[in-house]
Amino acid sequence: MNTPHRLVAALCLPLITLTAPSFAQSAGYSGHGADSLSPATLEQFRAAPLPDPISRRIQSLLDLRSPSSGVLAPDGKRLFFTWRVTGTDQIWRVDGPERFPVQMTGGEDRTLPLAVTPDGKWLVLSRDRKGEEYPGLYLQPVEGGPLKLVQHLPKVQTFFGFVSRDSQALYFVANEKAPNHYTVFRYDIASGTKTAVFDQPGLWRIADHADDGKLLLVRLIDSQAREYVLYDPATQQSTPLFGQNEKFEYAAAFGPRPGELFVLTPKFGDFRRLYRWRDGKFDPVTPELNWDVSGFSLDPAKKRLYYAVNEAGYTRSTALDATTLKVLPVQWPRDADHQTFGTTSQDGRYVTLATVKARRATYVWDWQTNKLTQWVVGSMPEEDSKRFAVASLEHYVARDGTKIPMFVRRPPGCDTQVCPVLVHFHGGPEGQSRAGFSPIWQLFIDAGFIVADPNVRGSEGYGRRWRDADNGARRLDVITDIEDAATWIKQNWAKNGVAPRLGVFGGSYGGYSTLMAMTRFAGAYDAGVSVVGISNLNTFLKNTAPYRRALRISEYGDPETQSEMLAQLSPVTYIDRLKAPLMIIQGATDPRVPVGEAVQMYEAAKARGTPVELMIFADEGHGAAKRDNQAMEWGHMLRFFEQHLKR
Secondary structure, eight states: OOOOOOOOOOOOOOOOOOSOHHHHHHOOOOOOSGGGSOHHHHHHTOOOOOOHHHHHHHHHHHTOOOOOOOEEOTTSSOEEEEEOTTSSOEEEEESSTTOOOEEOOOSSSOEEEEEEOTTSOEEEEEEOSTTOSOOEEEEEETTOOOOEEEEOOTTOOEEEEEEOTTSSEEEEEEEEEETTEEEEEEEETTTOOEEEEEOOSSEEEEEEEOTTSOEEEEEEOSSSOEEEEEEETTTTEEEEEEOTTOOOOOEEEEOSSTTOEEEEEOTTSSSOEEEEEETTEEEEOSOOOSSEEEEEEEOTTSOEEEEEEEETTEEEEEEEETTTOOEEOOOOOSSOSEEEEEEEOTTSSEEEEEEESSSEEEEEEETTTTEEEEEEEOOOTTOOGGGSOOOEEEEEEOTTSOEEEEEEEOOTTTTTSOOOEEEEEOSTTTOOOOSSOOHHHHHHHHTTOEEEEEOOTTOSSSOHHHHTTTSGGGHHHHTTHHHHHHHHHHHHSOBTTBOOOEEEEEETHHHHHHHHHHTTTTTSOSEEEEESOOSOHHHHHHHSOHHHHHHHHHHHOOTTTOHHHHHHTOGGGGGGGOOSOEEEEEETTOSSSOHHHHHHHHHHHHHHTOOEEEEEETTOBSBOOSHHHHHHHHHHHHHHHHHHHOO
């Protein structure tokens, strides 16, 4: 489904006293990626072997693997999906319901299926090396065999757009000319030649294509704003549609009628709503809800429209006739936390359905027979899914009286006795913690920890005002949600006057939140683990990949003009407050949060004499993708929290 982006908000700068301005503003490093560190540094912070009991625990739970919902073949008779059975995401094919899967790709690099050519001959796939986020495009015969390179260039992002309906050409965008300039290319499958189709400055993506050859293109302005244009390759003319000189997010696709688009936007209210657009007019398609429509898609034949609604962290999906907009009945499996539509056959007859409870299961719905058939189910060796903790939706109250939603998973017995608590802050910052099963959460639950997943202000899923509450300097007004979670849990989950011990962890922006929890809000938590977290917003914005810098400045602020404000929002500014044990985990090849963010935080904490650990994966980027590294990452987190939180 199309994934919409966030809206922008104006900045206001409250006053706050800096406790360590000299370090926050003078600390620095240069660049990102593994070559920004010496081999000696990589070796120094290599992950140590895990204790055997913890290794056995984490390896067992990592065997609970669910395949992706996958990509249907044009005739609906095959499904291509990713599965981490080998330890790394690779592509598998299944030739019918509950057939034995055939492994299509292998090796150490994460590989994802993107599409099957309409003639059913080629699988289009993406492959990334060591988490660098410079993916390449390849073709593979649907029966299997060697890959045919389309494009995979060093330090270049190559993103798939679509395959022409005659299966002769593949369209993609790539920033090979400049890091912040994406050109639209046409690749001829038979000859292997590529031609530039659209080459105007900007962060361009292909949103959709029409039967008459016209392209629906979108330009990313910042982390939220989007501009849509209609481009005709035959005449090389661009027609602006909407988003120009605005600061609103849009996601759009062609409808079944000429000149018609379906558009998802929160422009006209607090929540995202789906509209039918024609001649500049937006007509509502979905009802007015107090929840976001989180995404939508149409089948290639433009017969049916699918959309999903994010109901407080649960997903509910609906199918419509794309012309009449009449709701179409679908037989969903019962008792799933998430119900999502996936890809369709070329004629629209078949569509994949995915459900998530204890593990993901993939089904195929046949619109002709109205029959639902299960195709793939995740592996669950030596486990009974009935024992897994179910997330309950709860709330805590911030200091200004705002109720903050929070998913909580508890081990047996923790309703009557004091158990240590791990508070997890999601990434994004516009991410959202959701209901559903996670083997990692179950690892901590089995070890006796309560896991709490707050959706603080700035999170997705609760409307535009909630989502934009932390933009720029506004973050200073709501960053206290981090401390308030700890205060509320200690007060309300105490028993007989004994408060639980608290750990805090998260990845990416959640890693940043963890570092803020441990520094600015020192004393709120008893131990913390930051994974690929930002320690200094100034150095982060100066060294992150150029294609991300423009998108992140609108979220955090501009280091050229707002350096002081960014220092106020940087964990390293408050390093003199750090006193509880801290673990930092980082991928060396990360282009989003440079490895220098982790090293400078570690050095600052070590200089204070605070117990601190640093672990760097030389072959990972923005989070561990390989099984062995995941085992090390989560296993050491468990070891760390058991060491510092268990009485």
